[in-house]
Amino acid sequence: MRQHRGKWFRRRLIVTFHMWFLIALIPAFFCLGQAFADTAGDDFDDNKKDTTKWGTDEVRGHGHLNETGGRLEYTCGSGTALDSSDRPWILRRFPYNADWSIQIDATNNTAPTGNQWSSFGIIVHSAIDQDNEIEVELEADPGGVNAFLAEFHYYGFLYGTATQITGSKSAPIRISFNSATKVLTVSYSLDPGPNYQWVDFGSFGVNGDNGSADWGLTDTDQFIAYVFGYSENMAVNDGQLYGDNFLESGGVTPVMPPPGPTGKFRFAFPTNNPLLTIIASIIGHYSGVYPPAAFSGLLNVLGTRTYEMDIAQDESGKLSYMGTVQGVTTQDNNSQLSGAIGAISTVDGKPTAKLKGSFDDKVDGTPGKSKGTANIPVEVINIGGIDSVAGTASYSGKIGGVPFSDRNVPFQVDAPLGTVGNLKKDWTLQLDITGKQDAKGKTYIVASSQLVLPNGDTIVFPEKKTRYSTKSGYALSFKGGTNVTVNPPKVDKKTSILIKGMTLTKQGNVWQPTAGTITYKFFGQQGSGNLLDFYVP
Amino acid sequence: MKTIEKYFRFLKWLRTTLCGRWLFGVGIGLTILLFTAGFIVFSVWIEGRFPSDDPNHSLIPRLQRVLTKPIVNAVSHQVERYLRNRMEAPYMNTGFTLEETITRFLDENVDMGERRIYAYRLAREATPQAMAALAKVFETARPEDRAFMALLIGSTRNPGAKDLLWPLLDDADQKVVLAALRGLSTIGGADVSSKLGMLLADSAQPESIRIEAARGLGDMGTPAERDFLMRVLVKEKETDVGMEILNSLGRFSFPMVADTFEQYLSAPETPGPMRVAAVESLAQSSKEVVPFLLGAAANDMDPDVRGSAAWAISLHGPYDQLGPTLTDLAEQETDADVRRRLYEALLPQSGIPADRLLPKVLAEDDIAARVAGFNVLGSAVRQSASAAVATSFDQQIVPELLQIATSENSLNIRMRAVFALRQAQTAAAQAALAEIANTPTPQIATAARHGLRALK
Numbered sequence: 001m002r003q004h005r006g007k008w009f010r011r012r013l014i015v016t017f018h019m020w021f022l023i024a025l026i027p028a029f030f031c032l033g034q035a036f037a038d039t040a041g042d043d044f045d046d047n048k049k050d051t052t053k054w055g056t057d058e059v060r061g062h063g064h065l066n067e068t069g070g071r072l073e074y075t076c077g078s079g080t081a082l083d084s085s086d087r088p089w090i091l092r093r094f095p096y097n098a099d100w101s102i103q104i105d106a107t108n109n110t111a112p113t114g115n116q117w118s119s120f121g122i123i124v125h126s127a128i129d130q131d132n133e134i135e136v137e138l139e140a141d142p143g144g145v146n147a148f149l150a151e152f153h154y155y156g157f158l159y160g161t162a163t164q165i166t167g168s169k170s171a172p173i174r175i176s177f178n179s180a181t182k183v184l185t186v187s188y189s190l191d192p193g194p195n196y197q198w199v200d201f202g203s204f205g206v207n208g209d210n211g212s213a214d215w216g217l218t219d220t221d222q223f224i225a226y227v228f229g230y231s232e233n234m235a236v237n238d239g240q241l242y243g244d245n246f247l248e249s250g251g252v253t254p255v256m257p258p259p260g261p262t263g264k265f266r267f268a269f270p271t272n273n274p275l276l277t278i279i280a281s282i283i284g285h286y287s288g289v290y291p292p293a294a295f296s297g298l299l300n301v302l303g304t305r306t307y308e309m310d311i312a313q314d315e316s317g318k319l320s321y322m323g324t325v326q327g328v329t330t331q332d333n334n335s336q337l338s339g340a341i342g343a344i345s346t347v348d349g350k351p352t353a354k355l356k357g358s359f360d361d362k363v364d365g366t367p368g369k370s371k372g373t374a375n376i377p378v379e380v381i382n383i384g385g386i387d388s389v390a391g392t393a394s395y396s397g398k399i400g401g402v403p404f405s406d407r408n409v410p411f412q413v414d415a416p417l418g419t420v421g422n423l424k425k426d427w428t429l430q431l432d433i434t435g436k437q438d439a440k441g442k443t444y445i446v447a448s449s450q451l452v453l454p455n456g457d458t459i460v461f462p463e464k465k466t467r468y469s470t471k472s473g474y475a476l477s478f479k480g481g482t483n484v485t486v487n488p489p490k491v492d493k494k495t496s497i498l499i500k501g502m503t504l505t506k507q508g509n510v511w512q513p514t515a516g517t518i519t520y521k522f523f524g525q526q527g528s529g530n531l532l533d534f535y536v537p
Numbered sequence: 538m539k540t541i542e543k544y545f546r547f548l549k550w551l552r553t554t555l556c557g558r559w560l561f562g563v564g565i566g567l568t569i570l571l572f573t574a575g576f577i578v579f580s581v582w583i584e585g586r587f588p589s590d591d592p593n594h595s596l597i598p599r600l601q602r603v604l605t606k607p608i609v610n611a612v613s614h615q616v617e618r619y620l621r622n623r624m625e626a627p628y629m630n631t632g633f634t635l636e637e638t639i640t641r642f643l644d645e646n647v648d649m650g651e652r653r654i655y656a657y658r659l660a661r662e663a664t665p666q667a668m669a670a671l672a673k674v675f676e677t678a679r680p681e682d683r684a685f686m687a688l689l690i691g692s693t694r695n696p697g698a699k700d701l702l703w704p705l706l707d708d709a710d711q712k713v714v715l716a717a718l719r720g721l722s723t724i725g726g727a728d729v730s731s732k733l734g735m736l737l738a739d740s741a742q743p744e745s746i747r748i749e750a751a752r753g754l755g756d757m758g759t760p761a762e763r764d765f766l767m768r769v770l771v772k773e774k775e776t777d778v779g780m781e782i783l784n785s786l787g788r789f790s791f792p793m794v795a796d797t798f799e800q801y802l803s804a805p806e807t808p809g810p811m812r813v814a815a816v817e818s819l820a821q822s823s824k825e826v827v828p829f830l831l832g833a834a835a836n837d838m839d840p841d842v843r844g845s846a847a848w849a850i851s852l853h854g855p856y857d858q859l860g861p862t863l864t865d866l867a868e869q870e871t872d873a874d875v876r877r878r879l880y881e882a883l884l885p886q887s888g889i890p891a892d893r894l895l896p897k898v899l900a901e902d903d904i905a906a907r908v909a910g911f912n913v914l915g916s917a918v919r920q921s922a923s924a925a926v927a928t929s930f931d932q933q934i935v936p937e938l939l940q941i942a943t944s945e946n947s948l949n950i951r952m953r954a955v956f957a958l959r960q961a962q963t964a965a966a967q968a969a970l971a972e973i974a975n976t977p978t979p980q981i982a983t984a985a986r987h988g989l990r991a992l993k
Contacts, residue, residue, distance in 0.1 A: 283948050283949060283952055283980055284980045284983075285980060285983040285984060285987065308987055308990075308991075310952065310955070310956070310980075310983070310984040310987060311952075312949050312952040312953050312956065313949060314905065314949050315949070318848060320881070320953065320956070322956045322959055322960075322984070322988075323987070324987075324991045332920060334919065334962075335991055335992075336959055336960070336962075336988070336991050336992075338884065338912075338916075338956060338959075338960065339851065339854065339884055339885050340848065340851040340852050340881055340882075340884075341852075342820075342852065343817075347748075347752075347781075348715070348745055348748065348749070354821075356820060356821055356852045357854075360854060360855050371854075373788075373821055402581055402585075402609060402612050402613050402616055403609070403613050404613055404616040404617050404620065405617070406617060406620065406621065407756065407758070409621075409624065409692075422980075455947070455948045455949065456947075456948055457947050457948070457949075483947065485945070485946065485947045486904055486905075486946060486947045486950060487904065487941075487944070487945060487946045488902075488904060490903065490904065490905070493874075
């Protein structure tokens with residue numbers, strides 16, 4: 001909603017308002033109208049609202065705009081505390097990355113008294129936030145004074161004003177934009193036209209430079225223009241308050257605002273939150289002594305043997321190993337043992353290595369068979385100052401022809417060297433929600449994301465259409481992304497991210513998530529949690 | 538009578554001297570000992586070489602089952618007891634008498650981290666005093682300590698300790714309940730089995746309790762538990778509980794669950810992800826499952842199921858004459874991910890027809906399948922591949938593997954490229970590993986160095 005309200009009161013504050021924010025005020029020099037190649041406008045001579053140019057009036061109180069008598073008349077049958085009517089110029093919008101200007105011949109023949117006030121003018125606001133706006137108007141106040149007035153708003157707050165008292169009840173007024181300096185300038189013309197002699201009486205920056213307001217605009221953003229009539233506590237009749245010869249230069253085809261919050265949002269797994277499910281990557285080198293001390297009974301039979309293993313883990317959590325165990329070879333005397341060894345999956349919210357080995361090897365030259373399974377939560381626990389892993393194991397085998405087996409034997413062993421360094425659980429998600437426009441000018445929202453996995457692989461999920469509901473927020477499902485770290489890139493069917501109920505609120509000019517849940521699934525594991533626990537502002 | 542004397546006349550010399558009689562006794566004793574030891578060794582050897590429970594390989598099945606098998610079982614039992622004693626040693630050999638251990642267990646001035654370890658010995662010995670002490674400490678211990686002790690008590694496998702664990706199933710803290718369930722299932726028994734079965738079937742129970750119950754039933758592994766799992770499986774759709782049931786059933790010996798898995802996989806209403814989970818769970822089953830998995834890898838309509846079946850085969854290690862069969866499947870397979878799993882299943886097999894495999898692998902566009910194929914070829918080159926395959930490996934594949942391992946790519950793919958070079962052990966592969974050993978990525982460089990070190 002436009003900001004022009006309570007102007008009678010505000011007008012009296014203006015005199016003492018601390019205007020440090022104005023980067024330039026009343027330069028008091030004449031300048032000729034800028035020449036723009038592309039112009040559009042409405043002289044209102046057809047006495048009929050052109051709906052291809054003008055949108056639906058936004059009315060407060062009893063304010064009314066009507067094309068009549070070859071001009072745009074503002075009337076108000078019976079005045080209330082605040083009456084107004086704003087008519088949006090929908091034919092074109094105004095770019096942030098190019099120069100433009102908007103002007104209208106304003107006439108204010110009203111004679112307010114007491115607490116009455118009236119004006120006619122132009123409003124321009126940011127298309128992404130209408131609380132960032134500027135108005136220029138020809139006002140009449142109860143002292144019988146007419147003045148050119150400009151008000152500049154920053155997220156709804158009056159950030160700056162400019163006034164120029166005039167004896168004229170009719171004059172062209174203008175707002176222009178310099179895309180190089182990102183400064184909006186308000187002007188009036190000494191000549192009623194067509195040979196305008198513009199006098200600038202206020203300038204306001206919008207990009208934060210030199211203490212100006214920062215409307216948070218980017219090159220693709222646009223401004224929207226309105227013409228308006230306004231009154232407080234008074235009736236306004238035909239011929240008292242009107243505009244004519246609306247003209248704009250530099251307008252462009254409107255880019256409609258997206259129908260929902262947009263922005264770039266970064267999420268990261270908070271490794272310091274023990275309540276969240278870890279997705280573990282364990283690729284790397286491990287070494288130690290086999291059998292571990294807990295199974296020292298075997299040591300007397302098999303002897304203490306050092307081992308070194310390299311582990312690879314694919315996108316579905318499946319593990320392969322290659323390594324050596326002292327004195328152990330394959331049946332064809334290869335000291336490098338290798339093969340699939342199981343997978344990691346999530347059990348009760350914990351990454352758990354479900355390992356299985358089936359060995360047909362030689363131990364010190366003697367053929368032997370053994371097989372075993374183990375379920376080991378992938379976490380390093382500190383026991384007595386020693387990094388350890390604990391789990392359960394089942395095994396069967398033969399020692400010298402004597403079979404032996406046991407099931408679900410709990411064990412707790414020193415973690416192999418490399419366990420701490422190889423256990424990776426950090427991952428990040430970059431979510432990009434942005435507005436787009438189809439060929440018919442209809443806007444829609446698309447979401448894309450990029451997931452960096454604990455092993456460093458990057459999965460790119462292409463943009464897809466989505467919708468925002470004020471009540472239930474965004475529901476975003478990313479699956480079937482492309483692993484772009486793999487060369488050549490490959491579709492990863494095993495990785496998915498599901499975000500539900502992601503609601504957002506605007507803080508400053510940035511949308512921030514306020515609620516939601518995230519379910520993350522990759523490496524054959526999955527977890528979920530409160531989205532806000534993962535959000536990195 | 539004379540006839541008898543005639544027969545035992547040769548023993549008359551025994552009566553001649555005391556020393557002679559003693560020597561005779563010792564000799565007899567030694568002979569019996571030697572015979573017994575020899576028979577034990579013979580029994581172990583014959584059961585190892587010609588197992589009585591393997592009808593295809595046993596020599597005299599009936600006689601073996603009566604004579605040699607019981608002896609091997611007895612030895613096996615002793616080995617297992619020995620291993621278990623060794624495992625228990627840290628808990629049992631506390632340096633205190635049982636009475637002292639009970640006193641320390643009850644002493645609140647002793648750190649709980651130490652006291653709770655004593656729970657094992659107390660539950661193992663299970664004297665009335667020990668049980669009373671355990672019950673008393675359970676009343677006041679923190680939930681994490683109660684959970685720790687419940688697990689430890691269960692791992693004693695002392696049925697008498699169940700009395701301590703049953704009440705914990707009503708504990709207000711869920712992690713204590715889960716630990717008690719785990720402890721009870723480790724001890725086992727029909728009473729535990731039916732309790733777990735009831736919890737699993739009760740859909741009003743929290744999911745984590747039902748999952749733990751399913752896991753416990755899988756741990757116990759008797760036909761009764763299998764039946765509980767099967768009954769609930771048919772009611773579960775695509776749920777975590779259903780996944781855990783499949784995981785538990787997969788741990789049974791395959792003949793015990795073969796019908797269930799066949800029906801489950803062929804039922805049209807079984808969701809795709811559950812079929813994948815079912816097949817993957819069979820990676821834990823007994824080796825008899827391999828032909829079944831081979832059928833799934835060859836014929837299932839769902840490529841995810843085919844790939845999972847191939848992966849499960851790979852975890853069963855070497856299997857009779859599987860190399861050519863898996864190669865056939867890889868040649869026919871249209872899905873690259875499935876081919877990757879088939880190559881992985883080929884890796885532990887012997888008799889790989891490398892000449893047939895080479896063109897197929899070289900035609901792979903999918904990097905993961907390609908590198909998996911290179912691993913098989915590397916292994917084949919080391920074993921007994923033709924000169925043509927070896928030359929092709931050195932000239933064409935080694936440079937590619939070197940490039941993969943040293944350039945930007947997924948860490949998983951790069952690691953497997955190093956594996957493939959290590960498989961081959963040719964001079965060219967060694968030279969490539971030496972180069973990779975200097976790559977800045979530590980995991981890759983270490984794997985390469987390890988490969989070089991292993992061959993020295």
